Amino acid sequence: MAPAFRLGELAGRVGGRVIGDARREVRGVAPLDRAGPDELSFLTNPRYRAAAESTRAAAVLVGPGVTLAGQTLLEAPEPYLALAEILEALHPEPPARPGISPDARVDRSATLGRDVAVGAFAVIGERATLGDEVVVGAGAVVGAGSRIGDRTVLYPRVVLYDRTQVGRDCRIHSGVVLGADGFGFATSGGRHRKVPQLGRVVIQDDVEIGSNTTIDRGALGDTVIGRGTKIDDLVMVAHGVQVGPDCLLVAQSGLAGSTRLGARVTVAGQSGAAGHLAIGDDVTIAAKTAVFADVPAGSVVAGTPAVGIRDWRRTQAAAKRLPQLLNEVRRLRERLERLEADLSRKE
Amino acid sequence: MAPAFRLGELAGRVGGRVIGDARREVRGVAPLDRAGPDELSFLTNPRYRAAAESTRAAAVLVGPGVTLAGQTLLEAPEPYLALAEILEALHPEPPARPGISPDARVDRSATLGRDVAVGAFAVIGERATLGDEVVVGAGAVVGAGSRIGDRTVLYPRVVLYDRTQVGRDCRIHSGVVLGADGFGFATSGGRHRKVPQLGRVVIQDDVEIGSNTTIDRGALGDTVIGRGTKIDDLVMVAHGVQVGPDCLLVAQSGLAGSTRLGARVTVAGQSGAAGHLAIGDDVTIAAKTAVFADVPAGSVVAGTPAVGIRDWRRTQAAAKRLPQLLNEVRRLRERLERLEADLSRKE
């Protein structure tokens, strides 16, 4: 059974306060509609306010100033961040058991740090280097000359092509492929000749990469994912792309070759950017957007081709009025013709 | 050699009738342009009518009232359904040979039903439970505490993270990843902190999932795929999504976190829905659509952002006339200016 925490103790951890009985104990966290009387729930999206008012939870984690009649509240300055911290306290991740499976194939020339875990049927290639407490899941393949930093986890069936670099504290989910050849072909006379892809993929520290995402090696230079960046499932990062620190690349988005992203860029779901572009710091690319030109720092863009989101909204709103506008213009023309006829009759 | 079936026998199986010689025998089914005189072909898409008229097939499977000069017809009330039934009769799937490969690693605490097949280099984790006649393909990984229902097939290299539930009679194709962490991060001061993902993925009975699709575990609750739902390749279902029964999610579509789909929803190719939305029963989301708001039951929506398909078509048609409209408005202004000038001259 999970250990119990008093609400007051949790409030202390997250820099918040309890509105109600701070001695009440919780043993877990659950969504509003399923939480029981020994669980904490949370309201971080106002859509769920009604559920928050009727939840059976011991208390509801909320942001500053939120009130909920009849509920004990755990108010935190950043409630979603507090949720992350409380979940970690209540549900600590079980540590991986170190050890090399007798069914793994670790090349004799590979270097392994302390307390490394390697699962069944994993393959560690020549001269690969794994830091301390690295976990390599079942069936994963670490190519020759690759390096993996301390505490990084490769889930089952990840593939690192030769010479891929992954930093510390990364999580690479199942099915991810890092370092496959970029899509580089020289077309001549209608035929496509392969351009050798000789660069690497370099993943900096504290990066998470979702299932079945693919990141291709650079043609000559490296493809780089900056520190703290988080990548969702089924994302495609092409050769030579440079992603800055603390970016978010949401599911099914894609970045074409040699494009550079600054820091804290968000690329929302199913969006893409063409190649050789510069996307500045703190840019947000809305969902389903196609970026075909450089984007200055701080912009929010949407549409195909992407424009500033205010322009996009204005055009969208105007487009809805288009059928009506066509009618209006027809009527204006008719009135004008009538006026013209009236006038010419008078002359 | 495949067994021969008389057309009359096949007609009986599918509730149809033969127009022509019901004693004629067929040994297989082939497309119109390649069928030989001992094969059945079919016309389920009117685009191929010319090919149906000139096919060498023994007979053509058609819907009610279709006529084809000079051809023997097998008329069925639902011809595509009949095709499925006839293909099953003519080409029965060879049963998997039960048995645990000596190269698989099945944890001692796992529970296996009758006639289970486990391929080479597959891994079955602690306390996993497999029903009767389950097939686990080569290199697949079944995480600790997962449960798989009777007759379900995992093709080679599927990954189930810990505690994933899959119902009976499911087919999970190669490269699918079920139960990886959802994309949940609390952003504070420009940094992204992981929100532990503690829920599960629950796949109900009779679900098929295409290659390299990813379905993430819920943050706290479960991600649920309803009974009878069919999912194509490279689809992304985010944490906490609930998909109702008998839905179709077509290739490269995506559903963001906590969105709920009713029954019999179709999400066409390359479409997506934002998070925390409610999509009603029998909704159709057209291809390449981005849904950013709730969709009431029975609607057909298209566009980015999605609107009712009639509005979308009207706006599209009007947009085509835009360049012409701009000219028209310019001409109207000129005529108006001329009128104004005329009138002021007369005063």
Place this chain on the structure above:
Amino acid sequence: MAPAFRLGELAGRVGGRVIGDARREVRGVAPLDRAGPDELSFLTNPRYRAAAESTRAAAVLVGPGVTLAGQTLLEAPEPYLALAEILEALHPEPPARPGISPDARVDRSATLGRDVAVGAFAVIGERATLGDEVVVGAGAVVGAGSRIGDRTVLYPRVVLYDRTQVGRDCRIHSGVVLGADGFGFATSGGRHRKVPQLGRVVIQDDVEIGSNTTIDRGALGDTVIGRGTKIDDLVMVAHGVQVGPDCLLVAQSGLAGSTRLGARVTVAGQSGAAGHLAIGDDVTIAAKTAVFADVPAGSVVAGTPAVGIRDWRRTQAAAKRLPQLLNEVRRLRERLERLEADLSRKE
């Protein structure tokens, strides 16, 4: 250390000429901003001209007529093609070491050519046939009855379902799934019944397929990828699609069932085509496009739904002026009303 080549020698190989000292030696190729004095760099995209002027490289590979003050030039008629040839000369791919890993499972009934390499934990099924110098990476699965042509490379964790055909000189990257069931269901009474998928996937010679791409087997006929076609990562090709020779399918694009592409078609990133369409030779489908109708040979199309790119650009340009147009029409109406009022007052 890499062997050194004189610029003059490289110029001879690529049918070009040196402008400057042809005896200068280079040992590698590097991007403009990172090349050292014993490396060649290249200017194939005019965006990087400033970097080309200040590079420390021994010489810059350029197209005909390009001048760069103070730099030695290697001028080639097709500089990107020359780059491919020079990279091959300077960085020849190390040959795979032939041999069957003792940890692979090769069925006794499989046929293997000369100098085949099979990695650890790979599985070669019954009656599979591998040509000479074929490489099967770690953890790859080759289904029963599949055939792989000479010199083709399957990178780690590729899956070929039963009876898949792959030609000569192909490269299939990690995570690719060839031959899984197409998405074919007959819907009756709101339920979806599986239509057996009995065709094959046939990949012709000299095809490259990027990571985690999926190509489904035909329902009855085959899904065919033509000779010399190159496919990027995370692409989806549905059942019965026929792709002609020398096409390019860029990342995250998708082709729905039974669509046919001619020769030299480019499908740019995140684009898609609906099913049962005919796309002619030399068509270009721009990025993020959705094709819903046949496309005649030689066209360039864009938009959702796709139209000729000139029409698309004209409509896009007009759409930007929409908010302004709405204002203009309102003002015209006001002026017209004033005129009408004036006139009626005079009568």
